[in-house]
Amino acid sequence: MPLLWLVLIVLGLAAFGYVAGRASALKTANGDARLLHSLPSYYGYNVVLKVLAPAFLLLVLILIIQPTIINKSVSGMIPESEIGEGSSRGLVMAEVRRTADGLDNAVAAGVMDKEAARVLTTGSADVTQILKDAGQIVTNDITQPVLEAAQRYRVMNGAGNWLRAGAVILIALAGFFWAMKESHTEFRARNSVEKGVLAILIAGASVAVLTTIGIILSLIFNTIEFFRLYPALDFFTLLEWAPSFSGRGGSSSLGILPLLWGTLYISLVALLVAVPVGLFAAIYLSEYAGPKTRAFAKPLLEVLAGIPTIVYGLFALLTVGPLLLSVFGDDSGLGWMQGQRAVLTAGIAMGIMLIPFVSSLSDDIINAVPQALRDGSYGLGATKSETIKQVVLPAALPGIVGAVLLAASRAIGETMIVVMGAGAAAKLSLNPFEAMTTVTAKIVSQLTGDSDFASPEALVAFALGMSLFVITLAINIFALFIVRKYREQYD
Structure with a gap:
């Protein structure tokens, strides 16, 4: 399931939960809002928070963890012989992802069907030409190990997307029913909502710090990856800037x-x-x-x-x-x-x-x-x-x-x-x-x-x-x- 559809489904459930939670609270008070501990709108907001907060938190965690798991699994399929001089496993994995995207584009463009993309081999068709026909930029000829890894990547990524959608919708429904069960006269909905809003404000205040940490970590990890391919001493001491990249590596x-x-x-x-x-x-x-x-x-x-x-x-x-x-x-x-x-x-x-x-x-x-x-x-x-x-x-x-x-x-x-x-x-x-x-x-x-x-x-x-x-x-x-x-x- 596409990510946009999943987000729209959760938002729709939250909107329905607001109306249902408010109506349920009024129903337990026989329509008299004075018998409720909080205003009717707070019971609706309580449902909205319990639907959105756990669902989106789980979604963010999955979006962070899923690519790591898939890349680690697929990376093990690539033999050492496929990693040439001046290259790295990360570069080969980038080629795998490009190939997987190209196969998806080929299916979407009607160049091939899903079954053909799944069982495609270099012996049965010119994979590189197929990817180019689908509008995918290809820097090297697609080898058999890269193609097999790309097909495995597509399968795992597709299954992961459906599992992600099921888990997020399931936890959103759990939050919905939990909040609906709380929509009665004795429940302190205002206190619950205010605690939830406070948690959101704290999370918002933490975004700047977490963003800074994320920027620093991304710079550090990618810089380390670069210095594995190029000497750090030359980078900081040479008096010439003359890049001459070619293929996966290159002398510069x-x-x-x-x-x-x-x-x-x-x-x-x-x-x-x-x-x-x-x-x-x-x-x-x-x-x-x-x-x-x-x-x-x-x-x-x-x-x-x-x-x-x-x-x-x-x-x-x-x-x-x-x-x-x-x-x-x-x-x-x-x-x-x-x-x-x-x-x-x-x-x-x-x-x-x-x-x-x-x-x-x-x-x-x-x-x-x-x-x-x-x-x-x-x-x-x-x-x-x-x-x-x-x-x-x-x-x-x-x-x-x-x-x-x-x-x-x-x-x-x-x-x-x-x-x-x-x-x-x-x-x-x-x-x-x-x-x-x-x-x-x-x-x-x-x-x-x-x-x-x-x-x-x-x-x-x-x-x-x-x-x-x-x-x-x-x-x-x-x-x-x-x-x-x-x-x-x-x-």
Whole structure:
């Protein structure tokens, strides 16, 4: 049974349970709601919770456990001879899953019937051609062990789906009858519902933590899988990024240092644009602008934060790049810039994007400095500019530094502006007029296309992502450390 149908059946049972639970409670009270412990709606919600909560919890557990069990069972069918040099069992299993999907597509497209897909052998038909006719992308010829494993995978997956549907519907019905049995005058339905809602709120609050853990684990496991195929020492020390994947493996020079240099260089240019402009804007809005000007200028400045990054990428490609080329290109006589895509192009566009980020945080930090400090400075004869330079900014400096570091973390993780404005060349150079690329841009390029996530060209993206995650995490921790350690607390 398809997953969508199963979810709709459970939701339909819950909706029916609301009406039935409410009606059953009123029936036990002879239609007089005053005889019930709780409002009639609570008895309906009690049924809904007892239907949905255990059913969806079981569904989530099965969706997590089922693929692991099937993959482990099917993986044992693949002989060691099928795993070639430069490959791994995970890559072969990815091919098995692609073949199984291709057989399903062939059945759905009418290329073959279910029985033919089940008993198909390489001796009776050209399996690879059949899969291609069904629209499935095939990277290698399908061998007999892979075909047999794919057929076993289809059978186990289909049986698992039906068992999953039966178990979920059964537990949903059990919850329905349990709640219906509780729908009487003495049952404290409101208390039960409020406890259930509290549990849901706790689960919702735990989603962020569990999501972070899931992201970290997925990065770690896939990075380990990549380093089984490629030496970690070469990845972190080579000065060249030259991928040359072919088939299941391939020989490549995958040094992350050129990508890290491009990432840090472009981020530095962006901060050189964003920090002065954003900080000056924050000083003006907090210290010089009147209430009317502030009420107009601050929201207008923060509109920049709501512009999609793809728009900034187009701005870099169509406006900033041609402008820089006209000033520093061959037409100007300097000849420093040969194309529109360059470090400076992406850095300026990214810096404009970061201006509201720096400005808004710095403005809040400066406004948090007590007015008593300003008044004391004025009382000693200092001018407004001297008060800002010698009193306000030193008091707000730790928070401003933290805001700059958080902006740097945001710049390091940017993708679309780099893809459209900086180019795709991985190189170590100090020339800001040359095209370069970043870690995020290479992650996009490695995951673009039809390659499986178990292939080396996809696994390298997880290694890049893990490296970038560690860098941004370190910057964020350092920023929080500075803010908490050096921030002055005022009464």
